[in-house]
Amino acid sequence: MRSRRWSLAAQFLVWQLLALLLVLGVVAAITVQQSTEDFRSSRQTRLLAVAESLAATPVVRSELVEGGNRRALEGQIGRAASLSGARRVQLVGLDGTVAASTDASETGTRATLGAPVAEGRSWSGDLSIDGEETVGGQAPVIGDDEEVLGTALVVEDYPPWSDRLLEAAPDLLLFLGAAAALGAAGAFGLSRLIRRQTRGLEPADIARLADHQEALLTGIHEGVVGVNGVGVITLVNTSAQELLGLDEGDVGRSVTDLDVHHGVAAFLAEAGDSDPTLIVVEDRTLVLTRRRTFFDGRAVGTVTTMVDRSDLLALQSQVSAQASITDALRAQTHEFDNRLHTISGLVQLEEYEEVVALIADVNRRRTEISDAVTRYVEDPRVAALLIAKVTAASEVGIDLSIEPESSLPRLDPAAAADVITVMGNLIDNALDATRANGGHESSVRLTVEPGGAPRIRVADTGAGIAPEDIDRVFERGWSTKPTGAAGRGIGLALVQAVCSRGGGRVTVMQGDHGAVFTATLGGVELQTTRRGEVPDECDR
Incomplete structure (x- = not known):
C-alpha cells in the first residue's frame, strides 16, 4: 500500500518546529550560562563580605592562634554559615591547615584556598573542592599587631544544572509557545502562498509533473513554444528549437527580441486563439496553431504548436497537379463519349462521309490545341497540363488562350512540378471566376526571365476581388467559393507556399477587367492575372 505523503504545510510546520527546538536548545544553554554568571557574580560579593565580617570578629582575631579556644571559633563559624547560607565556612591557620570548620572532620586538614594565607589579601572566585565546582570568598584575619593570623573562607556550591534550567523554564516555555504559534501561523501562510503559486500542487506532484512534461515535450515531434501574458518565452521544446533555430538560452526573453522569421515572431506575439497558419521559413514550410492557456478563469499566456509540412506540401503539390490533369481528362472522356455516340449514330445511318468529316x-481541333500549347511550351509535363486545361475550358464555353509572347523551355522534374502546381491552381481560380461572372475569356502568359526562372500570367473576365479582401487572398481557408466547396481556401495558399519556398513571391494587382496575380519561383516573378476590382498591388 502506498504511504501517504505529508502535505506542504505539514512539512513546513515540522521543519520550523525542529528549527525552533534547535534555537530553544541554544537559548536554554545561553540562559543557563547567564544564570551561572549571575549566580557567581552575586554570590562572590556576598561570600566575600561574610568572610571579611568573620575575619574582623574580635573573637576570631583573639582565638585564631595556637592553643586558642576552638569552641569559640566554631560558634562564630556556625553563626556566619547561618547568616550567609553557605555550605562550608572555615578558619584556616597561618600554616594552611583548617583550625575550625562547619564540618568537624575537616579540622587539621589542608585547606583549599584561592590565595596563600601569607599574602594577607582578600579573594573571591571559583574553587574546586573534592572535584566539585564551588564559589567562595576569602579574607585575611589580622591581629592587633597588624600581622596575618590566618584567613576566613566561606564557600557555597553551584546549584545543579537541572535547578538552573527549571529556574529558566517559565521564560523558555513562554518563548517556545510564542515561537511555535508564530511558526505554525507562518508555515500555514507560507504554504498557502506557495500552493497558490504552484496551482495547489504538492512538491511530489510538481516533481512528477515536471518529469512527465519533460518527457512529453522532448518526445513529441511537434514544436511547442509557450509565451506568458507579457510576451516572454517560457517554454521551447527540442523540436521547436530545431525548427526555429532557438536554444534554451532564449527562454525568458521577449518574443520581440528573438532572432526568428518576422512572421513567426508576429504569430507568437499575438494573444488570441488561431486556426492553422502556414508560414514559410527558409526551406521549411511550417504550420502553426496557437491556443490560449487559462488558470482560475483568466488567460495566463499562449501555447503555440508547429509542425514542418515541407514534405507534405511537395506531395500536395504533386497531388494537386495530378488532380487537375485528372479533371481535365475526365472532361475529355465525357467529350469523346459524346463524339463516339455521334459517330455510332452516323454509321448506323450509313452517313460515312459525315463520319469522316466529324473525325477530321x-x-x-486536337491538333490546333496541341500546336497552340507546344508552340510556346517545350516542357511536356507543363504542356500536358495546359492542353487539358484548354480542353476543359472549351467544354464550359471559356476560351483559355496562351498569349503569343509566352515561352517556357524544358524544366527539371522538381521545377516542372512546382510550375504545374502554381499554374494549375491559378488557372482553376481564373476559370471559376470567369464562369461565376458569366465571362468567356481567360489567358495565360508564360515567360522565362534571364537566369532561367519561369514567370506565368493568367487573365480572366471574372468579377475580381473586393478591396477589403485583398489582404486575405492568400490566407489558408479563405475563399470566395461557397462554404463546403472542394479545395476551398487551399489553392492560393498553396501557390504562396510553393513560391516562397523557392525564394520567390506572389502578388495581386488590378487588371483591365479583373485581378492580376503575380508569383515568382526561384526569386523571379511568376505572374497570374485575374481582372477585377483590386485597386492596388498587394505584395504578399
Missing part, C-alpha cells in the same frame, strides 16, 4: 474536325 475532332482531329483538327
Whole structure:
C-alpha cells in the first residue's frame, strides 16, 4: 500500500518546529550560562563580605592562634554559615591547615584556598573542592599587631544544572509557545502562498509533473513554444528549437527580441486563439496553431504548436497537379463519349462521309490545341497540363488562350512540378471566376526571365476581388467559393507556399477587367492575372 505523503504545510510546520527546538536548545544553554554568571557574580560579593565580617570578629582575631579556644571559633563559624547560607565556612591557620570548620572532620586538614594565607589579601572566585565546582570568598584575619593570623573562607556550591534550567523554564516555555504559534501561523501562510503559486500542487506532484512534461515535450515531434501574458518565452521544446533555430538560452526573453522569421515572431506575439497558419521559413514550410492557456478563469499566456509540412506540401503539390490533369481528362472522356455516340449514330445511318468529316474536325481541333500549347511550351509535363486545361475550358464555353509572347523551355522534374502546381491552381481560380461572372475569356502568359526562372500570367473576365479582401487572398481557408466547396481556401495558399519556398513571391494587382496575380519561383516573378476590382498591388 502506498504511504501517504505529508502535505506542504505539514512539512513546513515540522521543519520550523525542529528549527525552533534547535534555537530553544541554544537559548536554554545561553540562559543557563547567564544564570551561572549571575549566580557567581552575586554570590562572590556576598561570600566575600561574610568572610571579611568573620575575619574582623574580635573573637576570631583573639582565638585564631595556637592553643586558642576552638569552641569559640566554631560558634562564630556556625553563626556566619547561618547568616550567609553557605555550605562550608572555615578558619584556616597561618600554616594552611583548617583550625575550625562547619564540618568537624575537616579540622587539621589542608585547606583549599584561592590565595596563600601569607599574602594577607582578600579573594573571591571559583574553587574546586573534592572535584566539585564551588564559589567562595576569602579574607585575611589580622591581629592587633597588624600581622596575618590566618584567613576566613566561606564557600557555597553551584546549584545543579537541572535547578538552573527549571529556574529558566517559565521564560523558555513562554518563548517556545510564542515561537511555535508564530511558526505554525507562518508555515500555514507560507504554504498557502506557495500552493497558490504552484496551482495547489504538492512538491511530489510538481516533481512528477515536471518529469512527465519533460518527457512529453522532448518526445513529441511537434514544436511547442509557450509565451506568458507579457510576451516572454517560457517554454521551447527540442523540436521547436530545431525548427526555429532557438536554444534554451532564449527562454525568458521577449518574443520581440528573438532572432526568428518576422512572421513567426508576429504569430507568437499575438494573444488570441488561431486556426492553422502556414508560414514559410527558409526551406521549411511550417504550420502553426496557437491556443490560449487559462488558470482560475483568466488567460495566463499562449501555447503555440508547429509542425514542418515541407514534405507534405511537395506531395500536395504533386497531388494537386495530378488532380487537375485528372479533371481535365475526365472532361475529355465525357467529350469523346459524346463524339463516339455521334459517330455510332452516323454509321448506323450509313452517313460515312459525315463520319469522316466529324473525325477530321475532332482531329483538327486536337491538333490546333496541341500546336497552340507546344508552340510556346517545350516542357511536356507543363504542356500536358495546359492542353487539358484548354480542353476543359472549351467544354464550359471559356476560351483559355496562351498569349503569343509566352515561352517556357524544358524544366527539371522538381521545377516542372512546382510550375504545374502554381499554374494549375491559378488557372482553376481564373476559370471559376470567369464562369461565376458569366465571362468567356481567360489567358495565360508564360515567360522565362534571364537566369532561367519561369514567370506565368493568367487573365480572366471574372468579377475580381473586393478591396477589403485583398489582404486575405492568400490566407489558408479563405475563399470566395461557397462554404463546403472542394479545395476551398487551399489553392492560393498553396501557390504562396510553393513560391516562397523557392525564394520567390506572389502578388495581386488590378487588371483591365479583373485581378492580376503575380508569383515568382526561384526569386523571379511568376505572374497570374485575374481582372477585377483590386485597386492596388498587394505584395504578399
